[in-house]
Amino acid sequence: MRRPPGSRLLAAAAALLLIGGAAGSAAAASVEVPAGLSAGVAVLDRQTGTFTEQLNSSTRFRSASVVKLLLALDHLWNRGPDHTVPAADRAWLEPMLRGSDDDAASDYWSDNGGTAIITRMVSRLGLEDTAPPPTGYEGYWGYTALSARDTVTIYRYLLDSAPVPVRDFVMENLRRSTRCASDGFDQHFGVAGAFEKPWAVKQGWSGFSYEEGTCGPPRTAATTDPASPAPAAAAADVDLTRPALHSTGTVGAGDRSIVAVFTLHPVGTSYGKAYTDVGRLTRSLNVPGATRPAGWWYGTWSDHVNVRPGPGTGNAPITQLPAGVEALVGCQARGEEVHVPPYTNEWWAYLPQYNGWISNIYINSPDNRMPDVKDC
Structure with missing residues (x-):
């Protein structure tokens, strides 16, 4: 696993999308089609x-x-x-x-x-x-x-x-x-x-x-x-x-x-x-009756990132993330220190849609602790 040079310095605004808000809201929106689709x-x-x-x-x-x-x-x-x-x-x-x-x-x-x-x-x-x-x-x-x-x-x-x-x-x-x-x-x-x-x-x-x-x-x-x-x-x-x-x-x-x-x-x-x-x-869709999950969408990097049942590597992974996928982060907490040379990070992200954790070392964030994401 090799982290792309400078990936830790990505601006938070480019790495996340906050979609919290009133529970159950489904505000009207026009379809937003990403480039190339x-x-x-x-x-x-x-x-x-x-x-x-x-x-x-x-x-x-x-x-x-x-x-x-x-x-x-x-x-x-x-x-x-x-x-x-x-x-x-x-x-x-x-x-x-x-x-x-x-x-x-x-x-x-x-x-x-x-x-x-x-x-x-x-x-x-x-x-x-x-x-x-x-x-x-x-x-x-x-x-x-x-x-x-x-x-x-x-x-x-x-x-x-x-x-x-x-x-x-x-x-x-x-x-x-x-x-x-x-x-x-x-x-x-x-x-x-x-x-x-x-x-x-x-x-x-x-x-x-x-x-x-x-x-x-x-x-x-x-x-x-x-x-x-x-x-x-x-x-x-x-x-x-x-x-x-x-x-x-x-x-x-x-x-x-x-x-x-x-x-x-x-x-x-x-x-x-x-x-x-x-x-x-x-x-981006207007879907009546939908409840949108609260949290922050962050990009990830590396292949086959393990999702763990807790903020540490001691237990077998629950599953793995698709390479480079954007994931919903619900909160973050300190846990086991993870080393992926030349990087070290003791913070972990809780992914509510997986009911599991990944090391923040695999999150595209400007610092070890993600800005604006609450502590668990």
């Missing part, structure tokens, strides 16, 4: 039935794992008069919805007709922009075309029209989204990071190196959604080349708001950078 956004207030945000909402993106919502709904369509979800289905659907398991998605794709799944669900839900993967890529479920507005339509069906057992099963699993996805990526970006619970999320990512998985040992890339598409795929109607990171779901009591954020990033963008940028975009 292409974004499609839609936010629907279900209480009023109106959109509070729309930006390129009909633009089609490759869905990555967001398409797993359609795979699940198609599989559960017409499952009998009581619409119960059999135990055998739960064993596969739960990992697919909570941990975004690719193996389960691949099985459903091959067993239920592949592209025919998308054709059926387009007709059933009246989707306007959704389309199967392009010719030559029929086996790549993550190349299904999807837009922000169609994603809102999917959630509206799920919440307002789906049989109650189906709605409750799918939404409960989305509420129990695991921080560490099945392939090793930290999937609590965007909606899951910008707002306090209650939320329910289905995320999507594609085009990032599988070596960037940070929650646990990364798995081999799934053949259905490869990290590096063939160059010829760039000529398709939907961009299959730039890294994609999407955050979708519901926010607030009673699933007050539906949020869909689709983004494409410049080729070569790291997962931590994309994670940070999607977080900044999502925090």
